[in-house]
Structures are given as C-alpha cells and as structure tokens.
Amino acid sequence: MKEFELINRYFKGRGITRRDVNLGIGDDCALVTVPQNCQLAVTTDTLVAGVHFFDDISPRALGHRALAVNLSDLAAMGAEPTWVSVGLTLPSIDQKWIEEFTEGMHEIAEYFNVQIIGGDTTQGPLTITICAKGTVPEGTALRRSGAKVGDWIYVTGPLGDAGLAIESRKQGISIEPEHLKYLNKRFDFPTPRVAAGQVLRGLASSAIDVSDGLLADLSHILDMSQVNASVNIQSIPTSDAMRSSLEFKHQLPFILNYGDDYELLFTVPDSNKSMLEMKLRQYGVDATCIGQIKSGDGQIELLHNGEKFDFEQQGFEHFAKEPV
Amino acid sequence: MKEFELINRYFKGRGITRRDVNLGIGDDCALVTVPQNCQLAVTTDTLVAGVHFFDDISPRALGHRALAVNLSDLAAMGAEPTWVSVGLTLPSIDQKWIEEFTEGMHEIAEYFNVQIIGGDTTQGPLTITICAKGTVPEGTALRRSGAKVGDWIYVTGPLGDAGLAIESRKQGISIEPEHLKYLNKRFDFPTPRVAAGQVLRGLASSAIDVSDGLLADLSHILDMSQVNASVNIQSIPTSDAMRSSLEFKHQLPFILNYGDDYELLFTVPDSNKSMLEMKLRQYGVDATCIGQIKSGDGQIELLHNGEKFDFEQQGFEHFAKEPV
Incomplete structure (x- = not known):
C-alpha cells in the first residue's frame, strides 16, 4: 500500500467535517x-x-490516547479543540492495526468535534506526534502563571489510576478484575477534561493538566506564579479501585507522583469559589478542593490530619526515568 | 539533562519573538x-x-532541513510562515549534537521570521515532526486544484540537484569538488521558495512544491485539476553541476523523478503571464516556463525537440522505495 492510498483509506473523508475548515487533507x-x-x-x-x-x-487505545493527551493540553488552557495534524511513523503496513488505530482516533475526534486536517505518514519506529489546535476567546485562556496567595487548589477527578494500571502490569500487584478493568480504561482511554476547561474560563486563576504527576504539575504552576501551595493529601480524590487495592501509604506515590491521569489541576480566587462550584454542578463537572495557595517561591507543603507530611517529590521525566 | 532543562537551554528564549505570539514555550x-x-x-x-x-x-543541516521542508509546503500555498511546533525524538542527550541541530533550525527560522512556539522532546529513535503554521489573506491561497486548460507551467529553479547529491554518495558518481559542494548544499540546506509563493498569490492558478519529483508532483496538480500537461523536457532548468556531471539522458531520472529540491511548480493563466513575469523580475525570483496545461484526465505528455518522449514515471513513496 502506498502512502496516498493509506491516507485516502484511513484519514481522508473519515471523521467529522467542520465548517471552519476551508481545505482539509490533500493539498500542501x-x-x-x-x-x-x-x-x-x-x-x-x-x-x-x-x-x-x-x-x-x-491500537484503538493508542489512537485514542495519542489524541487525548493533546486535547488535554487544550483543555488546560480553556480552549475549544478544533483541528489536529497527525504525524504517524509506522514500522510496516499492517492494515488491521491501522484500521483499529485510526478508529480509536476518529472516535475521540468525533466526540470532541475535532477534525483531522492533515499529517504525514512515514516509515520507521512507531511514533505518533500530534499537533492539536483550538480556539479560545481573547484574554480568557488559563495560564500556569496566574495563581495568587489565598486561591483555592482544585483537581477534577481521582488521581493515580493510570499509574496503578501501569504498575500492576509491571509489578503484578493483585487487583480485583472489575477494578483492574476500570484502571486499564483510565490508562488506555483517558478523557481530556475539555468541558471543565471551558467552564473555568474567567473563573480560574491558573490551570494545568496532570500528565507528569500532581506534585510535578503543581510545581509548574507554583514556579510560574511564584507562590507556594499547601495540599491536604486526604482531600485528594481517589477511585474505589485505588482505595480497594492499596493501603493509604502505598497509594501516595500513585496519587502524588504518577502522571497520565489527564485530570485538570487549577486554582480559583476565593471570590470566584461559589460561582465556580455552581457552574461545575451546572455542567456536571466533578472537582475537589485539595488545598490553598500560600506565599513563597514554589514550595509545596503536604498536610495529613493538619500535620506536615514529608514525601519525596518526583515526576515523569523523559530522559530520566525507566520507560513504562 | 532533564527535558525541561533541554527545552530551556535550546529552545526557550532562543530565536525571534513575533508580536503575534501571545504566549510562547512553557505553558500547556x-x-x-x-x-x-x-x-x-x-x-x-x-x-x-x-x-x-x-x-x-x-545536525545543523538536519535542523535546517526539518524546518525547510515544512516552510516549503507553506510557500506552495502562498502563505507567510509564522509559527512552528517541533516534535523531537532523540535516542540520547548529546549536547553538541543538539546545539548544532537547534542552531540550524533557529538560523532558518530567523531568516524567515518564524517563531518556534512549542513542541515535545522525547526519548526514542531519531525522528523530527514539525507542524508549521502560516497565514494567507482570505481567498488567495494557491491550491493544487486550480489549473485550467491553456495555463502555462512554471518551475522556480533547477531540478534534480538534491537527487544527484544523494545518488552520488550511494553510487559513487564522479563529480567535480566544486559541483559536489553545490549539490550537497542543495540537499542539506534546501531553500523553501517563500517569497516566490507570495508573489504568485492572485496570479497563479495552482501550485505545489517539488518534494516527490517533478512528474509525481505535477500529477498531483493534474489529478486535482482534472487536466493533462505537456512538458518540454529541454526547458526544465538544470544546474551547471548537473549538466557538467551527467549526459542529458542520465540527467532525466533526477530531473523528472527525484524529489527533495523544494522548488515550486505552478501554473499561470495566459492572461496573467506577463504580469507574473514582471513581478518575478521585480522580486528577484527565478522561474522558467516548462510546458502547458491541456485537456484530459491527469496524463503528462513529455516532448523533446517537439516529439513525444517516453519515460516511465516514478516518485518518492514512503513504504515503497528503498530508504535514502
């Protein structure tokens, strides 16, 4: 199969057509x-x-995931995802594999009303690079740099699930089948919090998605905003699967250090807190307050039963950590 | 070196800063x-x-080339290149290599007033995926689909140089040192025809860049426009290096089938021909008329001394041809 056939069969004419796309796949x-x-x-x-x-x-999970992690970045800016370009490097043409991969990608693209407008298909070691574009009303984008002393810190959903899914495979952690199914779905088919991101416009003072781990991603907000944070570790939402599978102390590395959950982490000024909670309910978005911004230069204080809690901070670093 | 350090050292704060970039590298x-x-x-x-x-x-050539091939696609649409995102997958951290690679990329980015606004740096087999963005006044973009019967076919510069550079390495073709230097530069540091593309707005009826080979890329125009073409092979511009190194018949595979030259191939209605040639001279852009559009359904007729000339058409196909 030649490159043109591949693009025609699996990309062109598939998926949704947006009215703001004047020219899609097939030109320069x-x-x-x-x-x-x-x-x-x-x-x-x-x-x-x-x-x-x-x-x-x-392959279906991979197609979903490759797009989801990009849409999650758009969500973290409060942007509406619109168009994506897909760079797909494949070791060989396995039509069944490509069919399932593109199916997974088209499914999530359609769900979020995103059009694949182009890309490049090449031969080589399996690598997917997606460039996702979105739009956001002028001046309403959520940046990492806006957190202020006194702002409340929120996270949209349970943390650590994706990490537990990975480590259960690597370390053979014993997990009940129904919980394992849930955890694998959280890793394989992450849901970018696109609606949440748009609800936060004009209300949140900063936002980021949890891709590297809660502490690592919170640190990015703190570094950019030049503030400290105080986090109540008991307030951090966790899933039934997490709580049933591990004791609290063993949950912590997953909750605090593991990424790949793609929940949104954001800060809200006290004056916007009640409006935010009302809007979250109105749009059916879950979010939990886990702490508060303090003055400082980028440090995180963890609290457990109101007491300081020591925990070593790590994050997912390409070039630093063992591959999954 | 961690990913953040790498991005900070080699990308953030380097290169030009455009006024239309509201937020560059460093957020979601x-x-x-x-x-x-x-x-x-x-x-x-x-x-x-x-x-x-x-x-x-x-690495400097690779950094240049990776960006150049993308800017060439923007040139072929008549767009003004503005912003690029860089997906860079590296087998390891070799600081000297990265320094030279990014130097090559920043050089061409600055030359064309393009800002690197983000990207992703990961570990794995060496792969570079760039997503380049540009702007074009509404309704003036050059598409592949606009060629009409009677339009003249032009190409901006000599063809086959990049191919000859590649094959001289593989096949050991004997080439004089000064010519070899020129040919290698054509392959390693291709010049996207950005100015030419912008001159063509409102004058050309279709355009494409020659990345897959003259015949393959002309076929894309013909297929999209539903027309035929007649090309005088003696009119196709070639370099001194090409003419000095190979007999005419041995030049043909390079001129007609090899890509990687990144010249623009375009068509112009007869009514715009003199205006176009005036504007090309005014902006110092070289372009040569090599044939004319005929009625038909996508065939190319090659002429030599006014006689039909048979030549098998091929093009650069990922998944079909030996790697370079």
Missing part, C-alpha cells in the same frame, strides 16, 4: 478560519513505542 | 493571534533517520 497545507476575537491555542505531544506505551497496547 | 499550549481576514495554513512533515536522511547528516 490545510486552510482553516479562526473566529474573530479568538486566539489560536497550539500544542504538540509525541508518543514513542516502549517509552510512552507498552508494545502490546491495543 | 502556545497562544497566537491570526490577523483578521487571513486564513491559517497548517502543514506537518516528519523526517525519520535512515529513511529521509543519512545517519551521517550534519
């Missing part, structure tokens, strides 16, 4: 129209076989 | 502003070690 460039008074938000994420996913990951 | 997304009444043009190209370049390519 795609052409799109950004609405007036909106900024364009752009993010890029690469997934490499053996580094970001197991070789035995289902 | 970059934020940019597309001018009113302009469309956004988007393209993605991946380069894989061992497939798109020799393993011994100089």
Whole structure:
C-alpha cells in the first residue's frame, strides 16, 4: 500500500467535517478560519513505542490516547479543540492495526468535534506526534502563571489510576478484575477534561493538566506564579479501585507522583469559589478542593490530619526515568 | 539533562519573538493571534533517520532541513510562515549534537521570521515532526486544484540537484569538488521558495512544491485539476553541476523523478503571464516556463525537440522505495 492510498483509506473523508475548515487533507497545507476575537491555542505531544506505551497496547487505545493527551493540553488552557495534524511513523503496513488505530482516533475526534486536517505518514519506529489546535476567546485562556496567595487548589477527578494500571502490569500487584478493568480504561482511554476547561474560563486563576504527576504539575504552576501551595493529601480524590487495592501509604506515590491521569489541576480566587462550584454542578463537572495557595517561591507543603507530611517529590521525566 | 532543562537551554528564549505570539514555550499550549481576514495554513512533515536522511547528516543541516521542508509546503500555498511546533525524538542527550541541530533550525527560522512556539522532546529513535503554521489573506491561497486548460507551467529553479547529491554518495558518481559542494548544499540546506509563493498569490492558478519529483508532483496538480500537461523536457532548468556531471539522458531520472529540491511548480493563466513575469523580475525570483496545461484526465505528455518522449514515471513513496 502506498502512502496516498493509506491516507485516502484511513484519514481522508473519515471523521467529522467542520465548517471552519476551508481545505482539509490533500493539498500542501490545510486552510482553516479562526473566529474573530479568538486566539489560536497550539500544542504538540509525541508518543514513542516502549517509552510512552507498552508494545502490546491495543491500537484503538493508542489512537485514542495519542489524541487525548493533546486535547488535554487544550483543555488546560480553556480552549475549544478544533483541528489536529497527525504525524504517524509506522514500522510496516499492517492494515488491521491501522484500521483499529485510526478508529480509536476518529472516535475521540468525533466526540470532541475535532477534525483531522492533515499529517504525514512515514516509515520507521512507531511514533505518533500530534499537533492539536483550538480556539479560545481573547484574554480568557488559563495560564500556569496566574495563581495568587489565598486561591483555592482544585483537581477534577481521582488521581493515580493510570499509574496503578501501569504498575500492576509491571509489578503484578493483585487487583480485583472489575477494578483492574476500570484502571486499564483510565490508562488506555483517558478523557481530556475539555468541558471543565471551558467552564473555568474567567473563573480560574491558573490551570494545568496532570500528565507528569500532581506534585510535578503543581510545581509548574507554583514556579510560574511564584507562590507556594499547601495540599491536604486526604482531600485528594481517589477511585474505589485505588482505595480497594492499596493501603493509604502505598497509594501516595500513585496519587502524588504518577502522571497520565489527564485530570485538570487549577486554582480559583476565593471570590470566584461559589460561582465556580455552581457552574461545575451546572455542567456536571466533578472537582475537589485539595488545598490553598500560600506565599513563597514554589514550595509545596503536604498536610495529613493538619500535620506536615514529608514525601519525596518526583515526576515523569523523559530522559530520566525507566520507560513504562 | 532533564527535558525541561533541554527545552530551556535550546529552545526557550532562543530565536525571534513575533508580536503575534501571545504566549510562547512553557505553558500547556502556545497562544497566537491570526490577523483578521487571513486564513491559517497548517502543514506537518516528519523526517525519520535512515529513511529521509543519512545517519551521517550534519545536525545543523538536519535542523535546517526539518524546518525547510515544512516552510516549503507553506510557500506552495502562498502563505507567510509564522509559527512552528517541533516534535523531537532523540535516542540520547548529546549536547553538541543538539546545539548544532537547534542552531540550524533557529538560523532558518530567523531568516524567515518564524517563531518556534512549542513542541515535545522525547526519548526514542531519531525522528523530527514539525507542524508549521502560516497565514494567507482570505481567498488567495494557491491550491493544487486550480489549473485550467491553456495555463502555462512554471518551475522556480533547477531540478534534480538534491537527487544527484544523494545518488552520488550511494553510487559513487564522479563529480567535480566544486559541483559536489553545490549539490550537497542543495540537499542539506534546501531553500523553501517563500517569497516566490507570495508573489504568485492572485496570479497563479495552482501550485505545489517539488518534494516527490517533478512528474509525481505535477500529477498531483493534474489529478486535482482534472487536466493533462505537456512538458518540454529541454526547458526544465538544470544546474551547471548537473549538466557538467551527467549526459542529458542520465540527467532525466533526477530531473523528472527525484524529489527533495523544494522548488515550486505552478501554473499561470495566459492572461496573467506577463504580469507574473514582471513581478518575478521585480522580486528577484527565478522561474522558467516548462510546458502547458491541456485537456484530459491527469496524463503528462513529455516532448523533446517537439516529439513525444517516453519515460516511465516514478516518485518518492514512503513504504515503497528503498530508504535514502
């Protein structure tokens, strides 16, 4: 199969068609129209076989995941995802594999009303680089740098599930089948918190998605905002699967250090807290207050029963950590 | 070296700063502003070690080339390049290599006033996927689909040089040192025809860049426009290096089938021909008329001394051809 056939069969004419796409797949460039008074938000994420996913990951999950991690970055800016470009490097043409991979990608793209407007398909070691674009009304994007002393710290959902899914495979942690199914779904089919991100516009003072781990990602907000944080570790939401599978002290590395959950972590000024909670309920978005911003230069204080709690901070570093 | 340090040292704060970049490297997304009444043009190209370049390519050339091939797609749409996202997968941290690679990339980015607004740096087999963005006034983009019967076919510069550079290494073709130096520069440091593309707005009826080979890329125009073409092979511009190194008949595979030259191939209605040639002279852009569009359904007729000339058409196909 030649490159043109591959693109025609699995990408062109598949998926949704947005009215703001003036020219899609098939020319030197795609052409799109950004609405007036909106900024364009752009993010890029690469997934490499053996580094970001197991070789035995289902192609459908991989197609989903490759797009989800990019949409999560758009969510963290409060942007509406619109268009993506897909750089796909494949070791060989396995039509069944490509069919399932693109199916997984088209499914999540359609769910979030995102159009695949172009890309490049090449031969080589399995690597996926997606560049996702979105739009956000001028001046409403959520940055990492806006957290202020006194702001409340929130997270949208349970943390640590994806990490527990990974480590249960590597370390053979014993987990009940129904919980394991849930955890694997959390790792394989992460849900970018796109609606949550848009609800936060104009209310949150900063936001980031939890891809590297709670402490690592919170540190990014603190470093950019030049503040400290105090976090009540008992307030951090966890899943039934997590609580049933591990004792509290063994949960902590997953909750605090592991990433890949793609929940949103954000801060809200006290004056916006009740409005935010009302809007979250209105849009059916879960979020839990886990702490507060303090003055300082980027440190995190962990509290347990109101007492200081010592815990070594780590995060997911490419070039530093063992591949998953 | 951790990922954040790498990005900070080699990307953040390096290169030019455009006023339309509202937020550059360092948050979940970059934020940019597309001018009113302009469309956004988007393209993605991946380069894989061992497939798109020799393993011994100089890192500076690779950095240049990775960006150049993307800017060439923007040029072929008549777009003004503005912002790029860089997905860089590296087998290891070799600081000297990265320094030279990013130097090559920043050089060409600065030359074309392009800002690197983000990306992702991961560990794995050497692969570079760039997503380049540009802007083009509404309705003026050059598509592949606009060629009409009677339009003249032009190409911006000599063809076959990059191919001759590659094959001289592989096949040991004997080439004089000064010519070899020129040919290697054509392959290693291709010049995207950005100015030419912008001159063509409103004058050319279709355009494409020659990345897969003259016949293959012309076929894309013909297929999309539903027309035929007649090409005088003696009119196709070639370099001194090409003419001095090979007999005419041995030049043909390079001129007609080899890609990687990144010249622009375009068509112009007869009514715009004199205006176009005037503007090309005014902006110092070389372009040569090599044939004319005929009625038909996508065939190319080659002429030599006014006689039909048979030549088998091939093009650069990932998944079909030996890696370079």
